[in-house]
Amino acid sequence: MSAQDYKFKGWVGLDKDCVEKGTLVEQEFTPKPFGDSDVDIKITHCGVCGSDVHTLNSGWGPAPYPICVGHEIVGHAVRVGKDVKEIKVGDRVGVGAQSCSCMKPDCSQCPNKNEQYCDKSVGTYGNFYPDGSKSMGGYGDYARVHEYFVFKIPDSIPSEIAAPMFCAGVTMYSPLKRNGAGPGKTVGIIGIGGLGHYGLLWAKALGADKVVAISRYSNKSDDAKKLGATSTIATAEDPEWAQKNANSIDLIVSTIYAPNLPIADYLTLLKHHGTYIQVGAPEDKVPAFSMFPMIMKGVKIGGSLIGSPAEIKEMLQLAADKDIKGWVNEWPLSKVNEALAAFQRGEPRYRIVLVNEKHVN
Incomplete structure (x- = not known):
């Protein structure tokens, strides 16, 4: 199967009771159209964030169901657009809670390395791109993100350790x-x-x-x-x-x-x-x-809201230099409903990471 032949598939919530009832279901969804600056990522790990639950249960406002959450994504680049400069196929990369901003020179935030505060910021899930397509997250097989919000991971940081760093x-x-x-x-x-x-x-x-x-x-x-x-x-x-x-x-x-x-x-x-x-x-x-x-x-x-791309790169380097490792609990992605239930009970010390069994060998 060529890189262009894979299908986007993930665990999606269909209504605001999906966490309480454990009813996330695995199904295909359509990602945003592939652009010249986009990177497609074959996901191996994705952290579970409190934001995922707030979104799935519409706690911060109505969610655009069906929705695939997850914005602590780690995997490997499998396709890159013709204008992508820093990421190549095969690179181990990560994505956080932001997948796009206006990135324009006249923006009051983007040129000052405050992209997360851009008025046209797009979250990695639950938002809509300028073309109207919905952003979908990392509880699945693949993610498609603009290269500016995709980051190489230092070799010394294991994937399960890196994933929660991209948001938490x-x-x-x-x-x-x-x-x-x-x-x-x-x-x-x-x-x-x-x-x-x-x-x-x-x-x-x-x-x-x-x-x-x-x-x-x-x-x-x-x-x-x-x-x-x-x-x-x-x-x-x-x-x-x-x-x-x-x-x-x-x-x-x-x-x-x-x-x-x-x-x-x-x-x-x-x-x-x-x-x-x-x-x-x-x-x-x-x-x-x-x-x-x-x-x-x-x-x-x-x-304070998440962090800028520059801060993500700086943080990853600090973690690599000082061998900093968060405390994580790994769960198979296929048991995402059980993992969310454990998260709601406050069991993890201190972060859950979903491992995509299909992509980790």
């Missing part, structure tokens, strides 16, 4: 790097899970003096310290946690998206002129909070 990894790397995590700084990571454990790994790798793992309970404290934390805070086990740790952290990155976030208490942890960055995206609105901790100490509150 860079979602934490970007705000840490952009907000000065490094020598002389104390960094706090709220939530020790699929996102948060990368926050601990990157904060340590970037050279932060102290790394504080902030979670409700202390049951993950040993894990947190193995991942790079120098101390932990268990907010549900000490009613005075905020006061006891006040004015101690330069930068906090929060992965939590519960509707009852104690934001004012988190701001209390910050030093004067510190920064709080939210990356966890809630389905519901967070409650109002007192502005005084923000005003009285001059702290800043911000948000």
Whole structure:
């Protein structure tokens, strides 16, 4: 079979109950038309992200069913367009949560290496390209993506380790790097899970003096310290946690998206002129909070969205140079429904990666 003869096939959700009922089904779908700058990827691995579940259950708004999710894609290039410059057939490559942007010189974001904030950004699944075709993700056999959003993977990073870095990894790397995590700084990571454990790994790798793992309970404290934390805070086990740790952290990155976030208490942890960055995206609105901790100490509150292509390349090189490996659990793609159920139960420590048995030998 030639590269042009394969069919795109994946596990798709047909309605908002597909995760709860375990009813993703494998079926063929039509990818976007192949362009001169496109790369077709034979998928070997795809990470499971919280965004996949939010999308499948229409938690962030109605999903365009049928939909194949998955935006932590790793595989091998099997076809490249005539204008593709950096990727060749056979390269091991990865794709994250973004598959396109306008890439125009007059864009307010793309020329400044902020492509993820482009108004015409296209997500790897659940969005539509300018020609009206639907973007479909990596819970399947093949992916088709513009070369600018396809990245070579350093040889030293195993595919199952690389996959979650393309969303979870860079979602934490970007705000840490952009907000000065490094020598002389104390960094706090709220939530020790699929996102948060990368926050601990990157904060340590970037050279932060102290790394504080902030979670409700202390049951993950040993894990947190193995991942790079120098101390932990268990907010549900000490009613005075905020006061006891006040004015101690330069930068906090929060992965939590519960509707009852104690934001004012988190701001209390910050030093004067510190920064709080939210990356966890809630389905519901967070409650109002007192502005005084923000005003009285001059702290800043911000948000961060995935990472730019430049940051993905930089992150992969850092992982290769320092032998950084996230904690992953491999599941066969054919058992995706069981994997999503395990994800919903909070079982993985700390990331699930689907392995396409048809393509891994």
